[in-house]
Amino acid sequence: MIAVLVSDVQSIWISNGKPQQLARQARKLSWGIGVLTPEKVFETEGPRKIAISGLGGVGKTHIALELIYRVRKRDSGYSIFWIPCTSPENIEQSYLSITQVLGMQDVEPAEAKEQVKTYLGHKSDLKWLLIFDNADDMDMWIDGGNGAPALKDFMPRTEQGRIIFTTxxxxxxxxxAPCQILVSEVDEETGMKMLGKSLSLEGLSEERDTAVDLLTQLAFLPLAIMQAAAFIKGE
Structure with missing residues (x-):
């Protein structure tokens, strides 16, 4: 399901199960936990919009998923909407899904973004979190294109609403967003610990040189490390 009013955090994800499995594995390794907490996001004087940026594979989506998990654990009253931004078509379909979840009838695709903005912007009693994953296209977000308005113009704003971007x-x-969180690659020691735990090994001291070579080839990207470990274990 690509956009949903969440009653169960397990229902959130957008394609096959592999990214979800990586997110669960990352939680077991305690990686990324604490980078973005509900307390940071929902503090009264905190920013309404936050952007998580970094290289592909560094774990931005996992951090957003971890935030969702913690928000739901802290307060089940939050409505959470997840929008994949890999294409205009995905975004449009996500907004249409949201209008259906919100009970709107016969909304045209071209009207969905404005309808959602108006609804969320005027529901002062509704606590919501809107997450735009893979918001990478500058033209689509800032300049618009082909006669379409820029996506940034459709962002709702209320005291109890927050917007997270991964890019x-x-x-x-x-x-x-006025607040940016830059996520970088892990350092060598963290990468070694992550690889060791992923492989269920106590330590990699005897194979350190080989392990460091592997981590270097993987550019010390957390998700690449976990994927490589899963591949090695599966052989």
Missing amino acids: CNKKLAVKL
Whole structure:
């Protein structure tokens, strides 16, 4: 399901199960936990919009998923909407799904974004979290195109609503949100610990040089490390 009013955090994800499995594994390794907590996001004087930026594979989506998990654990009253931004078509379909969940009838695709913005912006008693995953296209978000308005113009705003973006585009992150969180690759020691735990090994001291070579080839990207470990264990 690509956009949903959440009653169960397990229902959130957008394609096959592999990213979910990586997110669960990352939680077991305690990686990424605490980078973005509900307390940071929902503090009274905190920013309404936050952008998580970094290279592809560094774990931005996992951090957003971890936030969802913690928000639901802290307060089940939050409505959470997840929108994959890999294409205009995905975004449009997500907004249409949201209008259906919100009980709107016969909304045209071209009207869905404005309808959702109006609804969320006027429901002062509704606590919501809107997450745009892979918001990387500067033209689509800032300039619009082909006669379409920029997506940034459809962002709702209320005291109890928050918007999270994940993006590989640092310049776009600055334009989308007043608060940016830059997620970088892990260092060598963290990478070694992550690889060791993923392989269910006590330590990699005897194979350290080989392990470091592997981590270097993987650019010390957390999700790449976990994927490689899963592949090795499966052989």
